[in-house]
Amino acid sequence: GAVVSQHPSWVICKSGTSVKIECRSLDFQATTMFWYRQFPKQSLMLMATSNEGSKATYEQGVEKDKFLINHASLTLSTLTVTSAHPEDSSFYICSPPRDTQYNEQFFGPGTRLTVL
Amino acid sequence: DAKTTQPTSMDCAEGRAANLPCNHSTISGNEYVYWYRQIHSQGPQYIIHGLKNNETNEMASLIITEDRKSSTLILPHATLRDTAVYYCIVRVPSNYNLTFGKGTLLTVNP
Numbered sequence: 001g002a003v004v005s006q007h008p009s010w011v012i013c014k015s016g017t018s019v020k021i022e023c024r025s026l027d028f029q030a031t032t033m034f035w036y037r038q039f040p041k042q043s044l045m046l047m048a049t050s051n052e053g054s055k056a057t058y059e060q061g062v063e064k065d066k067f068l069i070n071h072a073s074l075t076l077s078t079l080t081v082t083s084a085h086p087e088d089s090s091f092y093i094c095s096p097p098r099d100t101q102y103n104e105q106f107f108g109p110g111t112r113l114t115v116l
Numbered sequence: 117d118a119k120t121t122q123p124t125s126m127d128c129a130e131g132r133a134a135n136l137p138c139n140h141s142t143i144s145g146n147e148y149v150y151w152y153r154q155i156h157s158q159g160p161q162y163i164i165h166g167l168k169n170n171e172t173n174e175m176a177s178l179i180i181t182e183d184r185k186s187s188t189l190i191l192p193h194a195t196l197r198d199t200a201v202y203y204c205i206v207r208v209p210s211n212y213n214l215t216f217g218k219g220t221l222l223t224v225n226p
Contacts, residue, residue, distance in 0.1 A: 004159075034213065043203075043216040044160065093159045097212030104150070105212055107159035 003027050006094060006108040013084055014116055021079045021111045023094030029074035030096035035067075038091040038110075047092075050077045084115040120204045125221040128198075134191040136220050138204030141185040146208055149180060151189045153200040154219070160203065163189065194224045 003026040013019050023033060031052045036044040048064075050056040050071035058064045066088075068080040077096075081088050094108040121139040128134040140149065150165040164171055164178045166187070171178045177190040191198055203219040 006159075032212075043218050044154075044214075045216075046213060049213070091157070095159075095212075095214075102162075102165060103209035103212070104162035104165065105152075105214060106162070110157065110159045112157065 004094065004096060004106050004108040006092075006111050008111060009109060010112040010114075012114045012116065015085050016083055018080055018082045019084055019113060021081070021092055021094075021113075023077045023079070023096075023108050025075050025096045025098075028096075028098055030077070030098070031074060032097055033069075033071055033077035034095040034097065035069065035077075035079050036093045036095065038093065044093060048079075081113065084113070086115045089113055089115045120206060120217055122202070122204055122217065122220045124218065125223070127223050127225060128191075128194045130196060130224055130226050131193055134194040134198065134222055134224070136189040136191075136202050136204075136222060137186065138189070139186045140204070140206045143184050143206045144208075147206045148209055149178065149184075149187045150205045150207060151176070151178065152203045152205065152214075153198075154203070155197075155200040160216075163202075191222075194222075196224050196226060198222065199224045 005024045007022045033050045035047045037047050038044045047062045048056050048058045050069045052071045056069035071077040091110050093110045148165050148167050151163040152160040154160045164176050166178045166180050180187045201219040201221050
């Protein structure tokens with residue numbers, strides 16, 4: 001299956017700081033990247049979709065100026081949480097769609113963000 | 117994508133078969149049934165999928181009813197490492213924007 005990595009795997013930061021999360025597709029070129037977040041004891045919710053070389057699209061209720069997404073290359077998409085607050089504490093997961101025999105969809109290992 | 121209904125939680129003894137049900141009564145003709153699982157603090161992992169025939173792979177078996185309104189994921193010999201939240205998602209394969217429900221928390225007990 002496709003290999004997707006995320007860095008860091010976990011991060012703790014102070015309120016008001018910015019945190020960058022990297023997502024890399026290691027064995028294929030991803031023109032699109034889905035970003036999900038998962039609050040404790042809840043399911044994954046799609047936040048935004050990034051597209052290589054163009055602006056990301058955000059789901060309703062997700063602040064585009066707070067969650068900056070950059071998809072500058074076909075193997076790297078980044079999510080920056082700006083001026084993080086405790087309510088941004090969550091598990092962030094990226095997922096690059098890939099045309100495969102089964103279109104099974106692959107996911108990164110996730111990044112646990114804790115804002116103090 | 118069609119909506120699915122799954123039990124909130126299930127328990128299974130280690131070594132026994134785990135049977136996880138899913139109702140998807142509004143499934144469309146071109147939608148497949150996909151199963152994923154999420155082990156605690158990890159990203160979701162694909163398990164298996166099917167359209168109308170029963171399917172089996174190295175991880176699990178998928179039984180889909182003839183009317184396609186429900187399905188069952190079977191882990192034939194559950195281990196402690198199978199403890200996870202299992203998600204049943206019906207989707208058109210070309211739609212990569214997955215909608216996750218609450219899933220079923222399967223707890224495998226020693």
